Amino acid sequence: MNGLTSTRAAVLATFGESVGIREFPVPPPDEGQIVVAVRYGGVCGTDVHLRAGFLRVPLPLVLGHEGVGTVVTCGNGAGEDYFGSPLRPGDQVMWSSSISCGRCVACGRREPTLCLRRSTYGVTLGLADHPGLSGSWAGHMVLRAGTTVVKLPDAVPPLAAASLACAGPTMVHALHDRRPVRPGDVVVVQGSGPVGLAAAALSHLAGAAQVILVGGPAERLDLAARSGFGDHHLDVEGPDGPEPALAAVMDLTGGKGADLVIECTGSPPAVAQGLRMAARGGAYLVVGQYTDRGDTEVNPHLIVYKQLDVLGSWGFTGAHLAEYVNLLPALTRRFDLEKLVVTYPLEAADQALDDVEAGAVMKAVLVAG
Amino acid sequence: MNGLTSTRAAVLATFGESVGIREFPVPPPDEGQIVVAVRYGGVCGTDVHLRAGFLRVPLPLVLGHEGVGTVVTCGNGAGEDYFGSPLRPGDQVMWSSSISCGRCVACGRREPTLCLRRSTYGVTLGLADHPGLSGSWAGHMVLRAGTTVVKLPDAVPPLAAASLACAGPTMVHALHDRRPVRPGDVVVVQGSGPVGLAAAALSHLAGAAQVILVGGPAERLDLAARSGFGDHHLDVEGPDGPEPALAAVMDLTGGKGADLVIECTGSPPAVAQGLRMAARGGAYLVVGQYTDRGDTEVNPHLIVYKQLDVLGSWGFTGAHLAEYVNLLPALTRRFDLEKLVVTYPLEAADQALDDVEAGAVMKAVLVAG
Amino acid sequence: MNGLTSTRAAVLATFGESVGIREFPVPPPDEGQIVVAVRYGGVCGTDVHLRAGFLRVPLPLVLGHEGVGTVVTCGNGAGEDYFGSPLRPGDQVMWSSSISCGRCVACGRREPTLCLRRSTYGVTLGLADHPGLSGSWAGHMVLRAGTTVVKLPDAVPPLAAASLACAGPTMVHALHDRRPVRPGDVVVVQGSGPVGLAAAALSHLAGAAQVILVGGPAERLDLAARSGFGDHHLDVEGPDGPEPALAAVMDLTGGKGADLVIECTGSPPAVAQGLRMAARGGAYLVVGQYTDRGDTEVNPHLIVYKQLDVLGSWGFTGAHLAEYVNLLPALTRRFDLEKLVVTYPLEAADQALDDVEAGAVMKAVLVAG
Amino acid sequence: MNGLTSTRAAVLATFGESVGIREFPVPPPDEGQIVVAVRYGGVCGTDVHLRAGFLRVPLPLVLGHEGVGTVVTCGNGAGEDYFGSPLRPGDQVMWSSSISCGRCVACGRREPTLCLRRSTYGVTLGLADHPGLSGSWAGHMVLRAGTTVVKLPDAVPPLAAASLACAGPTMVHALHDRRPVRPGDVVVVQGSGPVGLAAAALSHLAGAAQVILVGGPAERLDLAARSGFGDHHLDVEGPDGPEPALAAVMDLTGGKGADLVIECTGSPPAVAQGLRMAARGGAYLVVGQYTDRGDTEVNPHLIVYKQLDVLGSWGFTGAHLAEYVNLLPALTRRFDLEKLVVTYPLEAADQALDDVEAGAVMKAVLVAG
């Protein structure tokens, strides 16, 4: 560690108040741990909820569950990444945001995302959780034993990797494990935020014949189009409401609907719309309803009459992060990922949160250094 | 045909009016056709809808899409059943209710149940469709080329086979193709009509650790229990409404919910309840919402948070009928299928329809002979 | 039909002898039939076997199971293609090579490729099978009721469509139904004939991270590389035998082997090699062992130790052909399909067969007219 | 621990020599650990190989990777079993034989059985691995953090649980994850040792229409039949070799072969036979080829012509053990599991190994206490 003694971190001390910058000593890594220097710490809707106090998490808390950084020191037994490559100081890496318990039914039945004993950096691991430095909005972090760590391929710009740090693995989970895109599929993506763009990007990569991005507002759709996401862009936030866009989907699909509809909005009424846009024999992948916003009206007959697969997908694991990293060379060749990101210095964390809350940016990323 | 010249059939001539008995000549079978003597013609909720005029079907119409009968004469090229056994006069057989086109996307993508060109005995094939005699509420029927025909195993009483003639293959489709029961699964079945009982029976056969039947009224649940269907029986039609039953499901599953919930009610609000009863990582098989009864409120967050598979299943094919017949020896060994049936003479078709509409019988079956 | 009275066709009259050209009247189409003018009739290894008499087929026989052509006249009830588009004279179409029975276990269990009652144009349907004209090595063909017919997208050159007429749908079956490529997969393809090239092309389209083509001789690999198939090309027919190529696969995969190995050689010893090249947890898709060439030595421990999926795939259906046609716009954008083809006039059918037998051409196609 | 100071264990000190009994202090459990009193320690073919020195494992080694026992003391953080039930001293439990790393591709891609960093009680964890007592052939064991522990249901006799302690979870892995039995399937099991009987038992539970057990010698098949395993029993070790048994399988299946063939023999030539006994469209689950015994001759054309799924399955995880325990009430209701076991005192470990090696017993179990 060459005399390194301290680092700065953005700390949430009180729900509903500003995030403050504090200074902390950087400990040496214990058995299985890795100390990383954070280069980019992503800002998510979850972070907005945390600041507002909507989730019960331990305070004070260093925020930040997404990150790209550089290996500083590896503890004993932590010298390899997920793919078995040796880890050395200076290597650029990403890491999983959560650690599952590995010995419950959820973990054993192969859905560690459902593990009730998961701990999550920047969310459930507070300052009091030894050895601290558990969030990516900081100069340094201590990655716990059991964290999935993956080296970035050389050709991938770290900022591009940060652009879909949460959305990318979330959609890898949904699309690799829950309902893969089949070459030739017509795909509708509901939502034009990062999760929607990740859905579109992975659908393109997997050979979709047509990707129809249904979202808004217009500037978001423009940014998506300019960056390579989607073949068609339909605005559901226009003055006439969503109906013209829904009708356009049916037109584009010859009246049949889409083979696969991917919900990435978080808005309950989107579900009724998605069920209408799916073709008979098609699938509806529900990814965006991450927060409980209560009931919505749907027509359950459509599920039977169209014989749909309606599939939820919750979070992601280290394996999904690793597969996202594995796809980054292909993603960066085809899409302009860096164009999606607006960076902020660590001190501007509150501004970044405000901008995310207002939908003013596609993806906010904090730069610690 | 030994001089056979005529047969009787129950004919719907005008929507909303009584079914009448008429006499018809029995034609010899053309290429690929089989003439059968019907022994039992099942009565379904669909038939109630047909009499009421809720579906646009050709009139006049010999009703009856379900049947068990005896081979009278096989046309050229129709001498084998689905499993390749020779068919001979006197053989007891069942046959598929529908014929798919075999050359559309639905048929080609392997979901012939979604074929838009399907023709269905007793529903879309009217008297005017050559050669007529297209419903099972009759002494004789002419099975068209392309109909799946299956011989009944010797040990199976024909009335037992008739008990789940529609419900059995419907659930074979749902459980063999859409979401199989895994040995050790805890299964909740919503609905205690024939489809619910078929769901329970197939779940038992497949090694479910526990089958919880949630339905009503009490007499139906009693009949189900006495006939061997379900390990627990919860009444959602009692004076306190469904909530106590839903709470009991959570108690019986240690607070976790069921691995698989199977909806067999046709009642839209059941869907919101079913989503609540499924465990995280579980599946919800929606089979009962066959008729469009409009919207209902559900919480879409549950689909994501629990990472559910919500799977619709529509109708069945001849292959599913054949697999039902193949399971009949095991089903009759374990369940008292004949106890589910009330028989009526062909002349009492209207009474049978009234009793089905009133829910007064579990399964009504017409006896032509 | 505007006075059309006759067409020419290449007829095999005696096993082991030359194919001769004969003249036939073109009948009007019956119910469900379509008369097409054949533009390209593909030549396959199967045709070489037919001429040699290795298969028991009815003689005399118009050869040709693969074709691209133009609609001349549609019979009653045959006015739509598989996707529901209207068919009109002059439309460019492809058609399925086989018709399954639709009412046996194979057809019902959704594997019509295994149907024992299949009839195949140019193979099992001889001149004596009414109405004749059942092979694509002819100016005209009569497509039977039940044939899957698909219109070619406007942008697709018919010769490009003909290049993988058999190999493309064969690999669609294997890769869409048996073991899909997952985005990020490392894929090894064994064999550099048309089936191998189709495997490589579909793997690229589906987002494979790396496609390693293992085949030979060198000119075939060069043609494959120049036409866009494969990222790496390894020659197993070189003077040192296959071992250097196998070692190179392990090098290219970091010693782990491939996620998916696709066998497209037809050579039994390739199977032992393929099992060695698959990674632990990987899959081995066996497509090429179409002909029974007897036993070969394999190490069955590898199947268990690596926990492999070893999956056979047999033939294809009309649905697979339709999905191939559906992918042709994407395929022609990315690969130079026409470069794979050498055309011959109908009179040179024997020369084409000789060249296919000698491996002198990648794909031979007859031009009828 | 109430003054407990020591326990006895069977120790392999030198390859090829006898197992000796030694005395060890029982340490208190560290964080995450559980000290158990072993009631039954199973003996496996693997143990025979270990004694013979066929595997490189650390010596000295307390043998025994299978066990049933009683909780003595739970360390901090180890107070719950896999299903979330509290663990208390005196509870009867089983535990997983191996612990995977949880952070490699195999673990992340959901096949922890393929993890190269697995540690296995009684195999890779020697006396020198802190805190020792790592094998079940002992009075006590220390279960490491990360071990899956499952309470036995009250109704299950511990000796019954021990009967298939390794074979049961091995087949749960194969049949729940790799290729489930479908209700109505005709299943052939090759091999009549514990793995074969577990395959038969789970196939019965899952609703197989018919289970044909192909093995030998005659006494083993008799024991299987008397204990409830299999509907038909065919001897492949008789004087006429395996051919009559293979022919009998075809007779019993109407010439079609089995929907599922499960290989549980460990003998390479069984693989060629299994491929012959599978039906077209069927599956071949290869479980027994655990040890590399070199090449064998197979006909690879059968994999394509029959379009088989040939699926390897390797080992099992804690989740599979837990699902086995979950099925034990159903298994003990239907099969006489205790009849399969011969018990030996700990001192007779060498005799037990000799008997297993000679095939003289179905299942040998050591009794420590």
Ligand SMILES: [Zn+2]
């Ligand atoms: Zn867990």
Ligand SMILES: [Zn+2]
């Ligand atoms: Zn995030």
Ligand SMILES: [Zn+2]
């Ligand atoms: Zn159809």
Ligand SMILES: [Zn+2]
């Ligand atoms: Zn019915």
Ligand SMILES: [Zn+2]
């Ligand atoms: Zn067939």
Ligand SMILES: [Zn+2]
């Ligand atoms: Zn061909």
Ligand SMILES: [Zn+2]
């Ligand atoms: Zn691992």
Ligand SMILES: [Zn+2]
């Ligand atoms: Zn064992």
